[in-house]
Amino acid sequence: MFQAPRGTADRLPAEQKYWRYIESKAVALAQSYGFGRIDSPVFEDAGLFVRSVGEGTDIVEKEMYTFEDRGGDLVTLRPEGTAPVCRAYLEHGMHNLPQPVRLYYFCPVFRYERPQAGRFRQHHQFGVEVLGDANPAVDAEVIELAWRLMHSLGLTGIRLLLNSIGDRESRPQHVAALQAYYSDHYASLCSDCRNRLERNPLRLLDCKAETCRSLGDAAPRSVDYLDPDSREHWDQLREYLAALAIPFQVDHRLVRGLDYYSRTVFEIQPAVEGGAQSTICGGGRYDGLMEQLGGRPTPGIGFGSGLERLTLNLKRSEVAVPEEPSPQYLVANVGEAARGPALELASRIRRAGAGAILSSGARALRGQMRQANALGIPAVAILGDDEISRGEVVIRDMLTSTQETLALSDFLEKLTASPE
């Protein structure tokens, strides 16, 4: 037997209501901020991601699905959402549109990872990007959108973590300061951190080991290395967020794994954490990215949010999610002769706008009623030889257990008059 590839999953009908729910909330919210939808290809030139995400990052080093196609082009299954949007901005000359350009997307994302709860090889993201405006008010707007999305979904008790990691000039200074600081405390570092010290010093801030943690509290902070403009940006952003009454926690340990981030970075996490994969939304500013991709300097900021993780949290916090709409009628039919008329009646009900399931007439009426009950269908239309010969139909209300016999024409007229 075949099974779905590791780290991928089928999304069965029972799961769909969560996705529709998230999509409808996200779309409504994004539209209210003036965002337009963009869909980009599932695969891109491999160079796009190497250039944007960064050569030394885990994503590029060991997680990309990259392959040569039959024509010899090196292509990569999209490992994140921002770079393709920036590519599209440049390719279509969107700098000629009124700035900033606001785009949102839903897309599958591919990373060759070891699957776990909340972590897959194919997952799906909702994301937004604002391109062409460096003002911290835009940061505040984007963060507000993310924050409100979580709340409109019914996810409460979440926390917003915020940091500023400076720009390409200030970051190396911060890293150097970190290395100096941790070198002084080398003896009390855990073995992992001793290794990280050279390779990825920012990661030491994240270490869960007790001693490293307390060291992290006093470690050099990126916000103390900001250039004056970034400093100003940082101060204003916090003011704006306060004015919007969005509670945030400054987290000096928050560093993100994609190279293109500058200045603002943020994450949203559920308060009750289940496992390590708890971030449900992450993003930040990337003012240098467009240049990296060969465009003129264009600031940008955005976030991505994982639909699988959002769904996981909706279930964990038992949010009531609306059911998918189901048909109003089941058309039961008794006897071979009723099959044709039943097929026709079901079709007419649908054209009247109500939705109908044609029951399997191979079953006894009893079985067809059971089917209606099991499917939660509120009304059954019953057609048998008697009804057909008289041009009638029995309509049974499954909720009140009452039924009436109507002329077929009257029933259809009523339907059209009051479509659900």
Add this chain to the structure above:
RNA sequence: GCGAGCGUAGCCAAGAGGCCUAAGGCGCCUGUCUGUGGCACAGGAGAUCACGGGUUCGAAUCCCGUCGCUCGCCCCA
């Protein structure tokens, strides 16, 4: 990529070397109820016990490998 746990029908699950041609529950189908659901009762279908190899007279049960899931590391949504 590294470390750990787990894997019995669609789902939950008993079982710990022969009593397993694998219990029970949910769900599905049928009947009791000749054209009327939910409840109850009865019956039925559905499992090469994840896959492959090994040990043994004998393996769902022990060993090894593979695959998958879960947890931690790493990283991220």
